[in-house]
Amino acid sequence: MTADFAGQTALVTGGTTGIGRAVAGQLAAGGAHAIISGRDPGRGRAARAAVAECGGAVDFVAADLAEVDDVQRLAERALELGQGCIDVMVNNAALYPHLATADRGFFSAENEREAEARGVEKVALPARGPLSKTRAARQKERWFRRAMRWRAGCEATISTLKHPFSMARATYKGERGFQRYVGWSVITKNLCAIARWQTSRPLTRRRRAADG
16 A cells, blocks of 8 residues: 555554454554554454554554444544544444354364354354264254254255356356356345245245144
């Protein structure tokens, strides 16, 4: 980043790790007063020290953007630190799902810890190889098995994408275009599946009521 942000105040939400922290560092290197926010004070202190090495003033404000009071407090504190003005706003914060799942190729203890540290309540990653008694019991729990069924059900197969969702011939050009076309086909398939599920729920309730 070559832009000059000297004299400007930048607020970066979700600025304690990953992209947010990198952006805050670039803004600080450009001379900005970087204000970073995040939920974890420990990560906030570490991020503040790392961003400060890039140059410029850096402040950290702990805030959970899922809480309205925290959002208000962050806004007030950022304006106070910026002396009444925020010149650059980078909204990088994300709300993490309560459950995350993937196939066993993504399993590692580190991935589980990282997801849980980011606020994911339940992480369903099937382990590889022989399972300990504790691990086997975890993977037999109802929520874990439901997550596995959901993951398998949401994955689009080549046959369903090729015929009902027009993936027989990609209209975008080049490798990136093909990837984009496949992505849109998968999204379309999943949206249709969600719509069918939503519309079937009232019918199922009426049938149960009639049977009862």
